[in-house]
Amino acid sequence: MSFINQIILGDCENVLNSLPENCVDLIVTSPPYADQRKNTYGGIKPDEYIDWFLPKAQAFYRVLKPKGTFILNIKERVVNGERHTYVIELILAMRSQGWLWTEEFIWHKKNSFPGKWPNRFRDNWERLLQFNKQKKFKMYQEAVMVPVGDWAKDRLAKLSATDRVRDESKVGSGFGKNISHWVNRKKVYPTNVLHMATECANQNHSAVFPVDLPSWFIKLFTEPNDVVLDPFIGSGTTAVAALQLGRRYVGIDTEAEYVDLCKERLSDLQIQLPIVAEKKSGI
Amino acid sequence: MSFINQIILGDCENVLNSLPENCVDLIVTSPPYADQRKNTYGGIKPDEYIDWFLPKAQAFYRVLKPKGTFILNIKERVVNGERHTYVIELILAMRSQGWLWTEEFIWHKKNSFPGKWPNRFRDNWERLLQFNKQKKFKMYQEAVMVPVGDWAKDRLAKLSATDRVRDESKVGSGFGKNISHWVNRKKVYPTNVLHMATECANQNHSAVFPVDLPSWFIKLFTEPNDVVLDPFIGSGTTAVAALQLGRRYVGIDTEAEYVDLCKERLSDLQIQLPIVAEKKSGI
DNA sequence: GTTCCGCATGAATCGATAG
DNA sequence: ACTATCGATTCATGCGGAA
Numbered sequence: 001m002s003f004i005n006q007i008i009l010g011d012c013e014n015v016l017n018s019l020p021e022n023c024v025d026l027i028v029t030s031p032p033y034a035d036q037r038k039n040t041y042g043g044i045k046p047d048e049y050i051d052w053f054l055p056k057a058q059a060f061y062r063v064l065k066p067k068g069t070f071i072l073n074i075k076e077r078v079v080n081g082e083r084h085t086y087v088i089e090l091i092l093a094m095r096s097q098g099w100l101w102t103e104e105f106i107w108h109k110k111n112s113f114p115g116k117w118p119n120r121f122r123d124n125w126e127r128l129l130q131f132n133k134q135k136k137f138k139m140y141q142e143a144v145m146v147p148v149g150d151w152a153k154d155r156l157a158k159l160s161a162t163d164r165v166r167d168e169s170k171v172g173s174g175f176g177k178n179i180s181h182w183v184n185r186k187k188v189y190p191t192n193v194l195h196m197a198t199e200c201a202n203q204n205h206s207a208v209f210p211v212d213l214p215s216w217f218i219k220l221f222t223e224p225n226d227v228v229l230d231p232f233i234g235s236g237t238t239a240v241a242a243l244q245l246g247r248r249y250v251g252i253d254t255e256a257e258y259v260d261l262c263k264e265r266l267s268d269l270q271i272q273l274p275i276v277a278e279k280k281s282g283i
Numbered sequence: 284m285s286f287i288n289q290i291i292l293g294d295c296e297n298v299l300n301s302l303p304e305n306c307v308d309l310i311v312t313s314p315p316y317a318d319q320r321k322n323t324y325g326g327i328k329p330d331e332y333i334d335w336f337l338p339k340a341q342a343f344y345r346v347l348k349p350k351g352t353f354i355l356n357i358k359e360r361v362v363n364g365e366r367h368t369y370v371i372e373l374i375l376a377m378r379s380q381g382w383l384w385t386e387e388f389i390w391h392k393k394n395s396f397p398g399k400w401p402n403r404f405r406d407n408w409e410r411l412l413q414f415n416k417q418k419k420f421k422m423y424q425e426a427v428m429v430p431v432g433d434w435a436k437d438r439l440a441k442l443s444a445t446d447r448v449r450d451e452s453k454v455g456s457g458f459g460k461n462i463s464h465w466v467n468r469k470k471v472y473p474t475n476v477l478h479m480a481t482e483c484a485n486q487n488h489s490a491v492f493p494v495d496l497p498s499w500f501i502k503l504f505t506e507p508n509d510v511v512l513d514p515f516i517g518s519g520t521t522a523v524a525a526l527q528l529g530r531r532y533v534g535i536d537t538e539a540e541y542v543d544l545c546k547e548r549l550s551d552l553q554i555q556l557p558i559v560a561e562k563k564s565g566i
Numbered sequence: 567g568t569t570c571c572g573c574a575t576g577a578a579t580c581g582a583t584a585g
Numbered sequence: 586a587c588t589a590t591c592g593a594t595t596c597a598t599g600c601g602g603a604a
Contacts, residue, residue: 081418082383088371100365106408108391108476116472119422124474125389135364139402148596188596189399191407193391319577361579396578397595405595406578480598481576491577570604576597585589 004227007239007251007262012231015252016059024063024250025138025226028214028238030073034086046079049086050093056231057094063229067138069221070099073107073209075126081119087127094131102137103130103192107213110197128194128213143219145187209234214241222247236262243269287510290522290534290545295514298535299342307346307533308421308509311497311521313356314339317369323538329362332369333376339514340377346512350421352504353382356390356492358409364402370410377414385420386413386475390496393480411477411496426502428470492517497524505530519545523552 008015031053034046044052060070076087091101105128112124199210214237218228224246230238233251239262242249253259291298315324317332327335343353359370374384388411395407477499481491497520501511507529513521516534522545525532536542 082385083387085375085378085384088374091371092368095368101368102365103403104366106389106391108389112474116424119418119420120386120475121424121472122474124476135402137402141399141404189404191395191405192403193407195391313577316577356577358577360577364580392597394576394597396576397597398578398580399594400579401581403579409577482598568604570602572602573600575599579594581592583589583591585587 003250004248005250007233007236007253007259007266009254009256009259010252011254012252013056013059016056016063016231019063021062022065023227024229025065025068025223026218026221027060027064027068027070027229027231028073028217029071029230029232030209030234031232033075034077034084035079046077046084046086050090053090054093054097057099058097060229060231061097061099061133064133066133067136068133069102069137069139069217070131071105071217071221072129072131073126073213074129075123078120091129098133099131100133100135101129102132104128105130106193108193108195110195112198128217138221138223140220140223141189144190144216146190148186148188209237211237211241211244214238215245218242218245218247233262234258236265239266240269243273286533287531288533290516290519290536290542290549292537292539292542293535294537295535296339296342299339299346299514302346304345305348306510307512308348308351308506309501309504310343310347310351310353310512310514311356311500312354312513312515313492313517314515316358317360317367319360323541329360329367329369333373336373337376337380340382341380343512343514344380344382344416347416349416350419351416352385352420352422352500353414354388354500354504355412355414356409356496357412358406361403374412381416382414383416383418384412385415387411388413389476391476391478393478395481411500421504421506423503423506424472427473427499429473431469431471492520494520494524494527497521498528501525501528501530516545517541519548522549526552527556 003019032044034049035043064070074087074090076084078084095101107126107128109124109126112122115122194213194216196210196212214228214230218241222228225248227248227250228238228242229250229252231252233239233253235258236251239249239251243266251259251262253262286302314336315327317329318326320326347353357370357373359367361367378384390409390411392407392409395405398405477496479493479495482493497511497513501524505511508531510531510533511521511525512533512535514535516522516536518541519534522532522534526549534542534545536545
């Protein structure tokens with residue numbers, strides 16, 4: 001298993017075809033968007049995007065485990081005054097390959113790039129397309145539950161009498177603070193809209209993929225020690241998220257510069273991680 | 284011009300074909316979704332949705348002025364564990380009719396339908412597809428600028444990491460009631476994500492289409508006295524918004540019950556409007 | 567009059583049961 | 586097998602009644 005916890009230089013299509021079938025639990029990636037980031041990736045033309053992407057999607061399908069998930073972060077650009085259709089056509093084409101289009105999450109960006117145009121507003125969201133090989137896939141919803149809002153005012157009053165009694169007997173002393181603490185940790189399930197900020201000065205990579213994004217999907221779709229693949233690893237954000245969460249990673253990129261950057265970032269992190277772990281357990 | 288400021292009973296395809304060409308400045312509508320509203324509209328099957336909708340889209344195209352805009356509120360349902368593809372296929376089919384797919388706004392709902400399922404979270408967003416006949420269309424961006432102030436900035440800065448994941452209900456493009464807190468503040472342009480609540484029940488109808496939604500697009504794409512069409516008027520929300528904003532309306536619905544309800548609601552509003560106007564100017 | 571709390575209610579989705 | 590109906594799940598919102 002020499003590909004585990006590696007950042008590999010090469011085209012993901014070729015690299016992945018040298019890996020065994022069904023060896024990856026989750027694929028999370030933000031591929032080069034059409035006609036953007038020309039300086040680094042050369043830029044794929046919108047009209048050629050589907051032909052460029054489909055063979056790679058086929059390679060993803062082969063390495064993904066049957067109960068695994070593929071999360072694709074993408075947004076179509078504006079061409080000639082219109083939203084280009086390559087993304088929605090890609091969904092249709094991938095379904096022909098056998099992928100199931102399970103869900104479309106929305107990444108609602110908190111801070112989008114400023115700007116003004118005569119006939120459109122700032123683009124403040126991106127697609128997070130979820131594809132699966134089967135209707136039954138691994139999902140750990142409890143891992144991404146979020147604290148409920150308005151706990152101090154609203155939820156305290158909504159506690160049932162039995163909840164109060166149970167809580168008091170557990171902690172043994174005084175109820176006020178302990179109850180509010182318990183309420184504070186009350187959690188609810190999230191929705192399919194993720195409201196996250198973009199990372200501003202994100203390393204030397206031009207894409208702004210906040211680490212919270214892969215982290216969220218890694219927690220949701222994998223268990224510790226599972227294998228997370230990012231075939232367009234870029235600055236390594238997905239691998240960082242996987243490492244932080246105790247998962248194994250596989251990263252691939254065509255640019256040697258990014259591969260080196262990744263390795264550096266990951267080795268820095270591995271030194272820091274024990275410290276972080278100590279801190280956490282100390283709290 | 285007998286169709287102006289009327290709610291017309293009938294199938295919009297037939298009704299519209301009796302109107303002159305290029306007579307409408309804006310179309311805003313929320314058609315019956317596939318398999319929904321069976322009790323009132325009969326429910327269109329997902330596989331038949333495109334065939335059902337396309338001739339109507341053709342009729343819309345004919346009556347829309349060259350510089351007008353068509354806003355379509357829609358969301359595909361889950362069929363057999365997958366998001367059905369009829370909506371994205373509809374986009375492609377409408378482009379073949381000559382429509383330009385200018386933009387896709389997101390309606391990020393504040394309150395989505397509750398529920399829990401083993402492999403999916405609650406659906407918290409809908410599509411607002413913008414179509415045009417030409418690359419040059421009427422747009423009044425200043426009309427929908429939103430005030431921003433220290434209050435909003437404070438809220439953003441105070442968010443914890445976990446808070447970032449969940450929906451922050453006070454953050455967003457600033458539509459709806461919170462706008463009253465921001466008077467006299469500096470104004471900025473909104474983005475293509477609209478953050479609004481659905482209207483709760485307790486009314487005689489099932490208006491899940493909040494009046495803020497058509498209001499926003501009416502302000503953005505029309506001037507006073509322009510003509511706003513909703514070919515699936517339902518409970519009349521679009522007509523109410525148009526009337527409140529000093530625009531003219533045309534509403535169509537196949538259900539006599541809804542047509543009657545609309546007329547009642549609109550006549551009530553016309554009585555109240557002077558009072559509302561006084562109140563507004565008083566603030 | 568305010569503020570606060572209880573309650574009903576949704577463009578939902580899955581899985582089981584029934585025809 | 587394939588479709589139709591039903592119960593269970595779950596949470597933001599606004600209304601009405603109460604303090």
